[in-house]
Amino acid sequence: MNGLRARPGRWMGAAALVAGGWLASSWPVPARAAPATVVTVAVISQPDDARYAPRRLEQAYPGHPHGRPLAAARMAAEEAGVELEVLGLRLKVIEFSMVDAPALPAALAQLKAAGVRHVLADLPGPALQQLVQLAPAALGGAMVFNVGLEDDALRGDQCAAHLLHTLPSAQMRSDALAQYLAARNWRKLLLLQGAEPQDALQAQALMRSAQRYGLKLVQTRLFKLGTEPRERDLASTRLLTGDREHEVVAVVDSVGEFARTLPYATQWPRPVVGSSGLVALGWHSHWERNGGPQLSRRFYKLAGRPMQAHDWAAWAAVKAVAAVLADDPKAPVAQQLKRLRGGSVYIDGAKGPRLSFRPWDGQLRQPMFLATGDGVVGLAPLEGVLHPTEVLDTLGVDEKESACKQRL
């Protein structure tokens, strides 16, 4: 983990470039190949991003990033090496660290100088939005991948035509969970919800999923961390789960601290799902089909930790850039965006089916894993879930429900 962590102490200026390309000479190609055209992808992050605070990373909550996604992005560029070399192209991934939001215009100027059009944004919400606003003009056309945020609003009314998402949305995660519960006929849910704004958004997503898949929220209760005796009904896992009607306890806790204490600590013997217990994830390092072990092993060798959803998202974003380049090496960025958002460019995500982007909100369709602390117990879309055109669209916001107006 150390090699990937932010090193705030070393940042002198507003922004800095760290080269991270791969050497063409390490590739198995005929010696007479012409020099390749380099396409540079920048991974933008903030050194003081709270999600990567050392103490938080130590906790390694399920569904949270467990390290910076740079290694995964580089891995994808390396994998694409041979395919792109045939076409006279080479992908280079650079790390770009931005001290704060006001530094963005200067940062973009540097990116433009480096010829960057493809950006992986691993940023908090406000910085991401600012980047999305400024990037197209500043870079002369840009494609931005959100690889770190699951907020549905970014795919809904805050969407942008040049913004793509490879990390599953909150709605996709809760739909995956709801499908699993419905398939087992575990339909009565007690919802425990935290006080963070993110908790409210995740709870909203879960409520929509419950309605979609016929689950019933028999009760919703707010929890609060603490030991103050007068608030024990908000903090005690037994008092919070004392009513008997529910079959499953769903916990929505974007911080993760409370949720971690809940499984096996409920009043009645009920499974816990959501932020702990059974969790819907975009990647799991124990996935053993579709080339999953190979992908996870490659990542482990490179990063020294197991691959998880945020790494997968960065890897998938660079794979998407590689796929669209391979599709038409000469297409300008606007054309590439059209192809990606047209859903006709596919990537191999090592999760089974080929994956494509949804035209209406730029989200990458993908299967989701239902995982316990120990491994993968289910794969969504669950068998038997149907959709008129594309079964992966049973996860997340479908075309007719989408609030995104910025379509291509």
Add this chain to the structure above:
Amino acid sequence: MPSLAPRFLETNRPGRLRPFKLALGVASLGACVFSPWASTARAQLPAPTPHRVYVSSEKDNLIQVFDPQGLRLSAIDVCMRPRHMMFSRDHRQIYVSCGDSNQMGVVDVASAKMTGTVALGESPEIFDLSPDGKVAFVSLEDENVMAAYDLQSRARLFEVKTGGEPEGIFVMPDGKQAYVTSEVANVVHLIDIAQRKVVKNIRVGTRPRRFVLAADGKELWVSNELGASVSILSTQDHTVKHTLAFKVRGLRASDITPVGMALSPDGKTVWVALGRANHVAEVDRASRQVRNTILVGKRAWGLAAHPDGKTVYVANGLSDNMTLIDTAAGKAVRTVAAGRVPHSVLVQP
């Protein structure tokens, strides 16, 4: 299976325990002239029983043995996670690559015992043999190389770097060139074996997997798992001549994931296992038209045709069984249990 480990070590010492084990095998069969002192044991191995069907099951560490009608007869203990299998040139041994123990298991067919192993690199999957049968070319998924091993001395002779996750390997009958798919790079590497290097990268479909040589060696078919297609390469100029896209009524393209392929003995039909579509396609080689699609078990990958051409055996990886297809009727006639995660099928002529 820790109990297997000591036996591997013993049998790995050439010439010591092997004659004893072979003698036992012969004694139980009752007949055969056999010299226990010969150092090159292969020529003296007893003849195998014809028409046996062998299926590697990845999670049992076994090769299951069936009769041609699909009746399970026995099982052979092999190395960990057996996957691809090939007969030695005399058909008296089976080579099996073991993905978890990084070995090539050598199985004496008549005695149904693994008699030795060759240590391979990380995560071997598909391999092919040189025309003289002495060298194995193995794709090593985790090392991104095609490695060559001398099967007698067990030495790693050389390796050629490939794109990510190399899988299918095919050595041309003249032994001069090999083709290797890279699942991640979506290319087929053409490797010059004498020069030990990639001389051409041929772009094919998404996630290319396996090969089958057709049209008297003029065409090399490559299955594209996520492209729902087969790319047909010319072995003359190494370019893609045709892409055959599969469609199955009632299924979406994303559910069609072709992997395993087999040529019928008369060379007129290519059988293509369509993976998650749970179907096998019967393709007319010359016209490149799909004649029929046949429902089999879940995630059909490995498949093999009986040398008499009447039956095709299909390993169904996600339903742990094997389907027998009657080729004249164009129908699945039987599905039999085949151990946990059956991978490949081999049929003794």
